[in-house]
Structures are given as C-alpha cells and as structure tokens.
Amino acid sequence: GQSLEQPSEVTAVEGAIVQINCTYQTSGFYGLSWYQQHDGGAPTFLSYNALDGLEETGRFSSFLSRSDSYGYLLLQELQMKDSASYFCAVYGGSQGNLIFGKGTKLSVKP
Amino acid sequence: EAGVAQSPRYKIIEKRQSVAFWCNPISGHATLYWYQQILGQGPKLLIQFQNNGVVDDSQLPKDRFSAERLKGVDSTLKIQPAKLEDSAVYLCASSLLAGGPLQTQYFGPGTRLLVL
Numbered sequence: 001g002q003s004l005e006q007p008s009e010v011t012a013v014e015g016a017i018v019q020i021n022c023t024y025q026t027s028g029f030y031g032l033s034w035y036q037q038h039d040g041g042a043p044t045f046l047s048y049n050a051l052d053g054l055e056e057t058g059r060f061s062s063f064l065s066r067s068d069s070y071g072y073l074l075l076q077e078l079q080m081k082d083s084a085s086y087f088c089a090v091y092g093g094s095q096g097n098l099i100f101g102k103g104t105k106l107s108v109k110p
Numbered sequence: 111e112a113g114v115a116q117s118p119r120y121k122i123i124e125k126r127q128s129v130a131f132w133c134n135p136i137s138g139h140a141t142l143y144w145y146q147q148i149l150g151q152g153p154k155l156l157i158q159f160q161n162n163g164v165v166d167d168s169q170l171p172k173d174r175f176s177a178e179r180l181k182g183v184d185s186t187l188k189i190q191p192a193k194l195e196d197s198a199v200y201l202c203a204s205s206l207l208a209g210g211p212l213q214t215q216y217f218g219p220g221t222r223l224l225v226l
Binding site: 095 | 113114150151152153154155158165166168201214215216217218219220
C-alpha cells in the first residue's frame with residue numbers, strides 16, 4: 001500500500017524559517033511534489049523532486065532522499081500569506097498517479 | 111490563461127439524493143482528474159481521463175459514482191444516491207499531456223458538498 005506521513009500542524013513567526021518533513025511508503029516511486037492550499041482554495045503546485053537533492057524556487061526549497069524515502073519543504077522568510085496547508089504528494093503506484101499526504105497546517109504569527 | 115472552472119461551488123443535499131458536478135479544464139489540456147478531499151485530509155484521486163478515455167478509475171465507488179468526458183473537454187461527476195460520508199470537496203484538475211510525474215496538475219476551486 002501507500003502511505004505518507006507529515007506533521008499535522010506547524011506554527012512559526014514572520015521572518016522565520018520552517019521545515020515540513022514528509023516520509024513515504026509506496027509501491028513504485030517516480031517523484032515527490034509539494035502543494036499549497038489556502039483555506040477554501042485550490043491546491044497549487046510548489047515543487048517537484050525526482051532525484052536526490054535540493055531544489056530551490058525563491059523562498060521555497062524542496063529536498064528529496066530516495067534512499068531514506070524522505071523529503072522536506074523549506075520555507076524561508078515566512079510571510080503571513082504563507083499560512084496555509086502544505087501537502088506532500090508522491091507519484092507512485094502502478095499508474096504513477098499523485099498520492100497525497102494528509103497535509104500540514106502552517107500558521108504564521110506576527 | 112483561464113484556470114480550471116468548476117460549478118457549482120457549493121451544494122447541500124439530503125442523503126439518497128443525486129448530485130452532479132461540472133468541470134471545464136484549462137484549454138488544450140488532454141488529461142483531466144477528479145479528486146475527493148475529505149475535511150482534514152489530502153485529495154484522493156477518483157478518476158483520471160486522457161482525452162475522453164478513462165485511464166484510472168480504480169478508486170471510484172462505481173456503485174454510486176459515475177463520471178464522463180464525452181468530447182474530451184469538459185467533464186461531469188455524478189453521485190447517485192449520496193451518502194453522508196460523501197460530504198467533501200470535489201476537486202477537478204487538468205494537465206497538458208498524459209498524466210504522470212512530468213505533468214504539473216492544475217486544480218480548480220472545487221465543489222463543496224454537504225450531505226445531510
């Protein structure tokens with residue numbers, strides 16, 4: 001079967017750095033993605049890692065270790081607008097479809 | 111570029127009633143997905159279409175759920191009859207080419223369904 005584990009909630013202050021971890025178990029693995037979802041909004045794509053290492057896009061970075069079945073999303077210089085839920089999702093299974101974790105609710109405080 | 115459109119945005123029905131959701135993907139996107147997102151959980155894929163053919167419907171409860179994409183563009187998801195546990199947000203997404211890890215999925219705003 002497939003499973004993804006990520007913390008349910010994280011709280012941080014404006015300007016800080018926060019790391020959201022994700023561990024996964026899946027039959028067939030093609031890559032790890034991160035999505036952001038504001039309350040009542042649509043999930044929006046943040047990043048995709050197929051190979052080990054760090055990918056940086058502005059204030060957000062994503063890391064993958066395939067040997068450890070582990071990845072993380074790093075958010076720097078936090079802003080109030082970063083308050084949202086963050087989902088890790090693996091492309092896996094027999095069809096290579098997206099399988100989402102339960103999400104981490106990030107609250108950024110002044 | 112217009113995003114994925116969905117309607118209605120909200121729907122309240124009684125259990126055992128029927129309901130239908132509509133999705134119009136981004137223009138030119140071949141692949142369309144329907145996801146179910148229960149409160150506090152991540153989206154779960156229900157069905158994937160490539161053009162007007164079904165690629166994966168392994169997690170679609172086919173005794174009550176059905177979906178179609180007749181002309182390879184917009185799509186309809188139907189629930190008949192609805193159960194209390196169907197209360198969720200139904201998200202539609204699309205990607206340019208065939209599904210899989212090289213294709214970013216773009217999500218619509220979803221339809222929030224409450225079954226009483």
